[in-house]
Amino acid sequence: AQRVTQPEKLLSVFKGAPVELKCNYSYSGSPELFWYVQYSRQRLQLLLRHISRESIKGFTADLNKGETSFHLKKPFAQEEDSAMYYCALQYNFNKFYFGSGTKLNVKP
Amino acid sequence: SQTIHQWPATLVQPVGSPLSLECTVEGTSNPNLYWYRQAAGRGLQLLFYSVGIGQISSEVPQNLSASRPQDRQFILSSKKLLLSDSGFYLCAWSPRRRGRSNQPQHFGDGTRLSIL
Numbered sequence: 445a446q447r448v449t450q451p452e453k454l455l456s457v458f459k460g461a462p463v464e465l466k467c468n469y470s471y472s473g474s475p476e477l478f479w480y481v482q483y484s485r486q487r488l489q490l491l492l493r494h495i496s497r498e499s500i501k502g503f504t505a506d507l508n509k510g511e512t513s514f515h516l517k518k519p520f521a522q523e524e525d526s527a528m529y530y531c532a533l534q535y536n537f538n539k540f541y542f543g544s545g546t547k548l549n550v551k552p
Numbered sequence: 553s554q555t556i557h558q559w560p561a562t563l564v565q566p567v568g569s570p571l572s573l574e575c576t577v578e579g580t581s582n583p584n585l586y587w588y589r590q591a592a593g594r595g596l597q598l599l600f601y602s603v604g605i606g607q608i609s610s611e612v613p614q615n616l617s618a619s620r621p622q623d624r625q626f627i628l629s630s631k632k633l634l635l636s637d638s639g640f641y642l643c644a645w646s647p648r649r650r651g652r653s654n655q656p657q658h659f660g661d662g663t664r665l666s667i668l
Contacts, residue, residue: 544595
């Protein structure tokens with residue numbers, strides 16, 4: 445069965461510090477993975493997807509099939525990065541499984 | 553551009569009353585449509601998804617049902633609400649391209665449902 449685990453409910457870092465939000469998945473097929481973000485009083489929105497291999501707002505995420513992970517990283521956190529982050533797995537073309545989310549708090 | 557509308561934003565209902573939440577998408581055709589529930593401290597749980605008019609797949613057995621009477625309209629319903637139906641409900645859409653995955657979802661603002 446497919447599953448996404450985000451082990452940290454809350455992650456607090458100081459501005460300028462590196463940040464890594466962990467995501468591990470379980471899926472027997474070829475995974476399609478995403479990171480979504482929800483800023484205060486805004487809609488849940490796509491941050492990045494693994495297939496694009498892109499950097500958005502300084503964030504990157506690498507799919508590690510050996511460790512079944514898709515951790516989200518940023519070398520220097522900014523206060524405006526404070527938000528709720530969700531890792532999501534797309535499977536069977538139409539279905540999505542979301543992790544429970546990690547709240548990132550970047551302190552000044 | 554595509555937009556998604558979801559209403560109402562908040563709803564307070566007594567136990568045993570019916571429910572109807574509506575979601576519409578504009579600016580696209582043949583979207584995949586989704587209903588999620590987010591309980592406090594938990595992730596998004598997929599409740600229903602639809603790949604076309606009248607085509608509904610249920611992911612979790614429950615007190616709720618969904619319908620898609622029109623291509624860009626998705627409705628979440630219940631005949632009799634339970635206390636456990638309280639939560640935050642999100643509607644989402646994604647482009648439907650046969651055989652292709654990695655199409656991200658676009659979410660509405662959500663409905664906060666409180667059952668008394």
